[in-house]
Amino acid sequence: MPLARKRQISLIDTPFYHCVSRCVRRAFLCGEDMLTGKSYEYRRQWVEDRLLFLSRVFCIDVCAYAVMSNHTHVVLHVNQDEAKQLSDQEVIIRWQKLHKTTLLVQQFMNDDSEATDNAQQITLDSTIAIYRRRLFDISWFMRELNEPIARQANAEDNCTGHFWEGRFKSQALxxxxxxxxxxxxxxxxxxxxxxxxxxxxxxxxxxQRRILSLKKGYQPRALMPFVGNHANNKPSALNFDLIDYIQLVETTGRCIAPQKSGTIDITVSPILRRLGIDESHWLTLSQCFESCFSVAAGQPQSMNRYKHHTKRKRILGIAVFP
Incomplete structure (x- = not known):
């Protein structure tokens, strides 16, 4: 019997989780159907777009992902502190991007002049608290990822029934x-x-998204950024160097099983040479972190929020991660 989700997700132990969703019967519902030859490759873009959209709504960071033909891998970071720091208005605005809110919540957002009695205030506070918890809940994240894709695919196929298996698999890292x-x-x-x-x-x-962004000189906003070993006190950053990580992926791909075809060809030139990437900017960023930033460091959204809360007109480093 499978474990209850609450016994698999333990934020006390780790905020990082690897989640896998598979299509029913492992059918190729996102790739090419081997029986009919019909291609559903474009549906992989549906999944990727939805995943990156949710990373901007939820207080859950996407560290890595791969959308395959019949399953999806995601590595997630639960940012519970971010969710707790959101104002009630920010929580509602985020949740409204996914679902319609209650009438009482809508009145609160519209700044209705009519006074709210104690019972209504209790109900309002309870509803916002529920929304806040959902914004850092992996189960809700995966639900909001998978259900719209299933509905869209079933509508296109003019059929009903499950598109994904009933539960996603999760691993605590x-x-x-x-x-x-x-x-x-x-x-x-x-x-x-x-x-x-x-x-x-x-x-x-x-x-691929990280490499394409690196060639343009920035890190993708929708993914959790790499900031090297300066991330010790920064919960929303990966404690690795981006260049080191890309080289680690490349080296591992060459060494998995050289006798098999599912590897990177050992005769191919090193990845940084292939891409023509200048490491100087990233080395400067990782070695001179304190001079790149001033009183705060983070992604533009976090930096802008910090600037607003501290009533600053300008803040150094806000454009480091475009």
Whole structure:
């Protein structure tokens, strides 16, 4: 009998989790149907777009992902502190991006002049508290990821029934070794099954998104950023160096099983040389972190919120991670 989800998610132990959702009967409902030859490859983009959208709504960071033909891998970071720090209005605004709120909540957001009695205030506070908890709940995150995709696919196929299996699998990543190993595992999934030959050509994966952004000189907003070993006191950043991580993915892809086809060809030149990436900017960022930022460091959204709360007109470093 499967464990209850509340026994699998323990934020006291770790905020990092690896979640996997599979299509029913492991059918190729997101890729190419081997029986009919019909391609559903475009549905992988549905999943990726929905995942990146949810990363901006929930207080849950996406560390890595890979959208495969019949299943999806995501490595998530639950940012409970961010959820607790959101104002009631911010909680409601985020939840309204997903669902229609109650009439009482709508009146609260519209600043209704009619006084709210004690009973209504208790109900309002309770409702907002529920929304707040859901914003850092992995089960709700996966539900909001999977259900819209299932409805959209069933409508297109003119059918009913399950698209995904009933439950998603989750694994707690209890230390940095487990986190790094799992992220590399997820990013190499398409190469391992011969869907891609190189990380930068591995479609619908976090590693490709990170590499394409790196070539343009920034880190993707929708993914949890890398800030090297300066992330010790920064819960919303990965305690690895981005260049090191990309090279780790590349090296692992070459060494998994050289005798098999699901690897990176050892004759291919190193990834940084292939991409023509200048490491100087990223080395400066990782080695001179304190000079890049002033009183605060983080992504633009966090920096802007901090600037507003501290009533500052300007803040150094807000454009470091565009």
């Amino acid at each position: 209890l230390d940095e070794h487990a986190l790094a190993a799992c992220m590399v595992y997820v990013d190499l999934n398409p190469i391992r099954v011969n869907m891609a030959t190189l990380p930068e050509t591995s479609k619908h994966t976090s590693i």
